[in-house]
Amino acid sequence: MTDRPDTPRSRRERPAKPALTREGIVAAAVAVLRAEGLRKVTMRRLAQELDTGPASLYVYVRNTAELHAAVLDELLGTVGPAPAEGSWRERLEQVLTAYTTMLFEHPSLARSALTARPSGPNYLALIETLLGLLDEGGVPPAQAAWGVDLLLQHATATAAEHSADEASEEDWDALRRVVRDASERTHPHIAALGSALLSGAPHERLSWGLRTLIAGIEHAPAPD
Amino acid sequence: MTDRPDTPRSRRERPAKPALTREGIVAAAVAVLRAEGLRKVTMRRLAQELDTGPASLYVYVRNTAELHAAVLDELLGTVGPAPAEGSWRERLEQVLTAYTTMLFEHPSLARSALTARPSGPNYLALIETLLGLLDEGGVPPAQAAWGVDLLLQHATATAAEHSADEASEEDWDALRRVVRDASERTHPHIAALGSALLSGAPHERLSWGLRTLIAGIEHAPAPD
DNA sequence: ACCTGAACACCGTTCAAGT
DNA sequence: ACCTGAACACCGTTCAAGT
Numbered sequence: 090m091t092d093r094p095d096t097p098r099s100r101r102e103r104p105a106k107p108a109l110t111r112e113g114i115v116a117a118a119v120a121v122l123r124a125e126g127l128r129k130v131t132m133r134r135l136a137q138e139l140d141t142g143p144a145s146l147y148v149y150v151r152n153t154a155e156l157h158a159a160v161l162d163e164l165l166g167t168v169g170p171a172p173a174e175g176s177w178r179e180r181l182e183q184v185l186t187a188y189t190t191m192l193f194e195h196p197s198l199a200r201s202a203l204t205a206r207p208s209g210p211n212y213l214a215l216i217e218t219l220l221g222l223l224d225e226g227g228v229p230p231a232q233a234a235w236g237v238d239l240l241l242q243h244a245t246a247t248a249a250e251h252s253a254d255e256a257s258e259e260d261w262d263a264l265r266r267v268v269r270d271a272s273e274r275t276h277p278h279i280a281a282l283g284s285a286l287l288s289g290a291p292h293e294r295l296s297w298g299l300r301t302l303i304a305g306i307e308h309a310p311a312p313d
Numbered sequence: 314m315t316d317r318p319d320t321p322r323s324r325r326e327r328p329a330k331p332a333l334t335r336e337g338i339v340a341a342a343v344a345v346l347r348a349e350g351l352r353k354v355t356m357r358r359l360a361q362e363l364d365t366g367p368a369s370l371y372v373y374v375r376n377t378a379e380l381h382a383a384v385l386d387e388l389l390g391t392v393g394p395a396p397a398e399g400s401w402r403e404r405l406e407q408v409l410t411a412y413t414t415m416l417f418e419h420p421s422l423a424r425s426a427l428t429a430r431p432s433g434p435n436y437l438a439l440i441e442t443l444l445g446l447l448d449e450g451g452v453p454p455a456q457a458a459w460g461v462d463l464l465l466q467h468a469t470a471t472a473a474e475h476s477a478d479e480a481s482e483e484d485w486d487a488l489r490r491v492v493r494d495a496s497e498r499t500h501p502h503i504a505a506l507g508s509a510l511l512s513g514a515p516h517e518r519l520s521w522g523l524r525t526l527i528a529g530i531e532h533a534p535a536p537d
Numbered sequence: 538a539c540c541t542g543a544a545c546a547c548c549g550t551t552c553a554a555g556t
Numbered sequence: 557a558c559c560t561g562a563a564c565a566c567c568g569t570t571c572a573a574g575t
Contacts, residue, residue, distance in 0.1 A: 200427065235518065236525070245470075246467075247466075249427050260378075263430075263432040279440060282444065285454065286461075289536065294462075298463055301459075301463065302529055304534075306525060306529070309525040309528060
């Protein structure tokens with residue numbers, strides 16, 4: 090019998106090829122997201138990262154969309170709970186701002202969040218927090234239920250819009266040009282507003298949008 | 314010298330290969346969208362449709378995103394102007410509902426509209442209409458300018474969410490399950506609301522959302 | 538049961554070369 | 557100038573076959 094010297098060569102080549110698990114896959118996905126963006130979070134790339142073939146991942150993940158949803162829930166864990174200080178309105182705005190700030194760093198993830206409804210534990214915790222704050226503000230349950238969706242939709246869509254795919258900067262330029270050149274005769278309101286239409290930094294827009302939404306929810310008609 | 318008999322065979326095989334123009338490309342794109350959805354509106358597929366190679370399209374269209382934006386503006390032409398009857402609020406809701414209804418038929422287009430700011434003539438006309446209605450309702454210009462974006466964002470995001478990629482139906486099921494099973498202890502507000510959280514047909518949600526947004530814009534703080 | 542090599546059916550975009 | 561063949565560098569997903 091030999092003593093146990095080094096582990097065999099093949100097991101040392103890479104830093105301990107981890108067993109394939111759902112958690113391992115999601116962790117690798119988060120790492121790739123942080124390093125290179127969601128565009129690179131592909132089945133093939135992850136397989137490469139985990140030293141296997143793409144087919145193997147399908148044992149743990151139904152498809153790419155589900156993978157992206159899992160990544161989102163993971164990052165949702167970093168958003169944290171509501172702050173202790175301030176009015177319910179302020180705290181509501183702060184939680185949603187924290188959520189959006191996280192998504193601003195990964196706008197492509199926001200885009201996928203708009204379509205792939207997450208259902209992970211962190212998402213659930215976020216909804217619970219938001220409902221609690223609306224309840225504290227005396228918003229009737231029916232309005233609160235739909236209001237939460239409206240608030241999250243705005244936050245998510247705002248982050249998604251800032252998906253700075255180089256190209257989209259040109260879209261903005263084009264829109265600015267076209268607004269600037271709008272004829273007073275055919276587009277009087279646009280001409281009158283001019284650059285006010287496109288003014289405001291993203292976080293100002295977000296903040297205004299959230300406050301406007303909250304005001305709306307307070308004054309909202311009850312759902313039919 | 315020969316007389317000119319039939320056009321040569323190669324020019325009759327297909328029904329008059331149209332000259333390559335931007336309009337022709339966009340028209341083909343709309344046709345493919347209608348027949349098979351945005352997923353098939355690819356450079357390669359369009360090239361095939363137009364009897365050329367994909368590289369040729371890049372003379373007229375910068376990239377796939379720009380192509381999709383052009384398709385959107387094209388479809389925006391079918392939305393039509395504001396109705397003549399009703400209060401400004403009702404007409405505003407009707408215009409936005411017509412916009413959303415169009416996008417509901419092409420949810421993937423809605424998704425792309427969220428990121429690729431359109432700047433075509435039909436989009437501009439829509440903004441002008443919306444600004445006109447808000448002005449009619451006495452909404453101050455600064456609120457109206459940002460409000461229009463909020464309204465369009467909600468309409469667009471609502472359509473995008475219903476991107477019924479088969480898979481996303483499973484997402485909804487998962488979310489419903491998780492909400493139903495939410496513990497009263499850890500998630501009291503979710504447990505209390507239960508299925509109310511996910512109730513409502515899409516058009517009810519849209520309508521409530523729009524009315525809530527309009528109410529919010531009327532009560533909104535002025536932008537900072 | 539879990540895993541995978543190989544294949545199928547695609548993509549966007551660029552570029553050198555042609556007309 | 558306009559157009560394009562061919563290539564580069566990728567994708568997601570399935571399935572038969574292996575352990």
